[in-house]
Amino acid sequence: MRIGILQSGHFPEELVPETGTYPDMYATLLDGHGFTFQTWSVVDGVFPDGIDAADGWLVSGSRHGAYEDHDWIPPLEEFIRTAHAARKPMVGICFGHQIIAQALGGKVIKFPSGWSVGPTQYDFGGETVALNAWHQDQVVEVPEGARVLASTEFCANAALAYGDTILTIQPHPEFGKAALDGLLRTRGHLLTDELLDRARNALDTPTANRETGRKIGEFFLRAREV
Template sequence: MRIGILQTGHSPDEVRDDLGDYGQMFTRLLDGHGYDFTIYSVVDNEFPDGPEAADGWLITGSKHGAYEDHDWIEPLEDLIRAIRDADRPLVGVCFGHQIIAQALGGKVEKFDGGWAVGRQVYDMNGDKIALNAWHQDQVTELPEGARVFASNDFCENAGLMIGDRIMTIQPHPEFTAKMIDALIKYRGRGNISEDILSGAQDGLTQATDAEAFANQMAAILNKGNK
C-alpha cells in the first residue's frame, strides 16, 4: 500500500541529520504497518500528479500558517479537495489538521491564548490520550460535516473526523521528546515564553501515547485498501 506524505515544512537544520525531516518522522512512526512511502515536499512546490498517486495521504506539520500567502497553499488546498472527492483516506497533523479544515470550509487563526508546547493530555472519544504538541494556530471554525473527537481546555477542536476517511489531529504523534527538546532550543527560545518552554522540558521524561495513536492513523489510511 502506497502512502503519499505531503511535507509542508522542514525540521530544524541543526537536527535534520539526526532526527530526519518531517516526512521521515512519519515513516518511522508508521513503520510496521506494511506501507511504502513517497514523500512530496509541497513546501518546495513538489506535488504529486493527483490523488491517484497514492492509496492514502498524510499531511505533515509546518512552521507556516495555513492562512499565510505562500504559492503552494492554494494548490495544496486544491489537492486536499481532490483527495476527498476521490474518496482516498487522508490524515493531517498540526498544520495538516489546519489546512484540511481550511480547504474544506473551516477557519484557522492564531490563538489568543498562546502556545501549546510539549506533552498535552486530550479527551479523545471518552478516553485520555497524551501527545506532544507545538502550535499556536488553531482551527476556530469547523468545516461542514466535521465531528470533534479530541479536545482539551486549551484546544477545543484538537481532533476532527470528516466523513469516515479524513482524520486530523492538532498535536504531533511523530514528535519524540528529543524533537520537542530540539524545537525548544532552535525555534522556541526568544519566540515563546520561558515559562511555557520550561514546563515543556519538565514533561519530556513522561510517556506519550504516540504508538497507540499511530494505530488509529493506520486504521484510517488502511481504508485505501478497501
C-alpha cells in the same frame, strides 16, 4: 499501500541528524503496516501529478500558517478538496490538520491565547491521551460535516474526522522526546519563559505515540465503499 506525504514544511535542519526529517518521522510512526512512502515537497512547489499517485495521503506539519499568502497553499487546498471528493483516505497532522480544515470550509487563526507546547492531555471522547503539542495556530471553526474527536481546555478542536476518509489531529504523534527537546533548544525563544520551563520539566512524560501511530495505520487500511 503507498502513502503519499505532502510535505508542507521542513523540520529544522540543525535537528535532522538527531531526529530525521518529517518523512522519516512519519515512516517510523507508521512502521509495521506494510506501507511504502513517497514524498512530495509541496512547500517547495513540488506536487503529485494527481490524487491517484498514492493510495492514501498524509499532510505534514509546517512552520507556516494555513492563512498565510504562499503560492503553494491554494493548489494544496485544491488537491485536498479533490482527494476528499474522490474519497481518498487522508490524514493531517498539525499544519495538515489546519490546512485540511481551511480547505474544506473551516477557519484557522493564530490563537490569541498563545502556544500549546509539550506533553498535553487530550480528551478523546472520555479517553485521555498524552501527545506532544507544538502550535500556536488553531482550527476555530469546524467545517460543515466534520466531527470533533478530541479537545483540551486550550484547544477545542484538537482532532477531526470527515466521514470515514479523513482524520486530522493537532498534536504531533511523530514527535518523541528528542524532537521536542530539540525544538525547545532551538525554537524556545518563541515561547514565554513559563511555558518553556513547563515543557522542559515535562520532557519525560510518556506519550501515546505508538498507539496513535497504530490507529492512524489502521485508519489508512480500513475498508471503504467507493
